[in-house]
Amino acid sequence: MLHSPRTLPALLVGVLLLSLAACGGEQSAGTAPSSAAATKKITVYSGRSEELVKPLLDKFTQASGITVDVRYAATAAMAAQLLEEGERSPADVFFAQDAGALGAVAKKGLFAPLPADVTSRVPETYRARSGEWVGVTARARVLVYNPSKATEQELPASVFELTDPKWKGKVGVAPTNASFQAFVTALRVQHGEDKAKEFLAGLQANEPQIRDGNGPILEEVDAGTMTVGLINHYYLGELAKERGLTPDKLTAKLHFFPGGDTGALVNVAGVGMLKKAAANADAKAFVDYLLGAEAQAYFAEQTFEYPVVAGVTGPAGVPALSELQAPDVDLNDLDELEATITMIKESGLVP
Template sequence: IAEEGSNSPADVFFAQDPGSLGAVDPQLEELPEDILERVDERYRDAESRWVGTSGRTRVLVYSTEAVDESALPDSVLDLTRPEWADRVGIAPTNASFQAFVTGMRLELGDDETRAWLEGLKKNGAKTYEKNTPIVEAVAAGEIDVGLVNHYYLALVKKEQPDAPIANHLFAAGDVGNLVSVAGAGLLSSTDQLSDAEAFVEFLLSDVGQRFYVDEAEEAEYPLVAAVASPQGLVPLDEIEGPDVELTSFGAELEATVELLRETGWLS
């Protein structure tokens, strides 16, 4: 869409993370207030160009056989300690991990984020292409813990009901508890603006939001207050993560990727 610019045939950009939405926000039309107001301001663009449609929190998936719950870290920063050497899995090429690193940069600064990334490297953290293989590796005993989005546990449990795995949230306020969103925006180049608005409006309708509770395999969080979280999940309003603006993620993505290169996680 960025390459197509004003020639894009698309009407709506529906993306998995705020970094992707922010990368094309100059091409997005301002959304109507009646659409925006269905979602808490934390989960929409500060300039009204996109709105979150579902939420996900970062978690530490862990092996219930290899790790006692009492030994789990209070902070994601603790994963660089010696006791976690060769036991951690991450997916540095994945957009969700990159969004998490962006959140860390915004909350803690580049120097502390760089030190953490270098510490993970020194501690022998293992890399995977994406989230599902991390959870599967934990289930198989290949690693003991991994940084993923919360819903991948349910996806793996569906295929392996007896897998000895569970999710762990870090202590309240920890940068490891980032809550991010998938979201949608209207392209300024659309010639079907009313239909495009109707599509985004449906995504945020009670019916559209209940999809994440009743049908979606991923069990993401609905963002409309009238629709309760999927059963078994910590309610979204009880998760205390970093105080960062998701609006900033698009502009920061390039710097995050560069930092991952400099610390040896990307080539």
């Protein structure tokens, strides 16, 4: 099975439970320290899964001699824990699944500004205006479809068209998933509260297929038991890798919404350093490593995400990041997710 939900933070614990219901329990792990690394150690709160990033963190330890103690959980849980712990947190670095989570922590004044030699490596689109966090990888929202169920000519030009009765019962969505929540926040930012509520109400009235994450949606679309679904682009590459195939050999195909449609939102996973680590050279070395050629290539080749640093080849089988027609949404504005979670719940998409 393809592992999925990747969940984003809400700022209130009661509202946060909506996201965490799809995420399971928290687990902790760390790389095994070697004698050479015993005196050099950082603590990372990771909203990225252990399966995804541990191989990369091991490479970092081997190359640098710096031990990485990692606490793994959903990005929502990690952000909530940082907000609760405040300046008492043992974390040096927060490696988050989503720009909204990073923004939420930054708004509480917990991050230190990153050095200019870090922020300058990442395009302005994919970093905080304040310099307190930077994107590490980018991912695009897409509509995955089964060509035997819907031809390319029948696909919607806008995500708003999915509320049309022709799509009744045919659309898979994961409303407790991080990326869907960020997409709804982008709707609010780009089109206003009323338009976002109208879309969610129309989607709910159209009897969508509710799933816990992007992975199950993709698998069902590929199997032909679901027509279309809203997911992130990289899941196609991950499923193909699991099956020993190239993405073009899967039945499921990706539809990138054109014309700056909100359905084509490009978000980031990223990193910020806690204030206590502002002068920590080892924490800085970790951030540098994530933005280096080895880590950027790892994400492109192993997780099929887009590198955000120039000079690294992007994932195969999808348009280049520069070719995507992303909406005019500032990722810095995705940090107010509490209202988004409430809106999704009130729409009826989540009980």
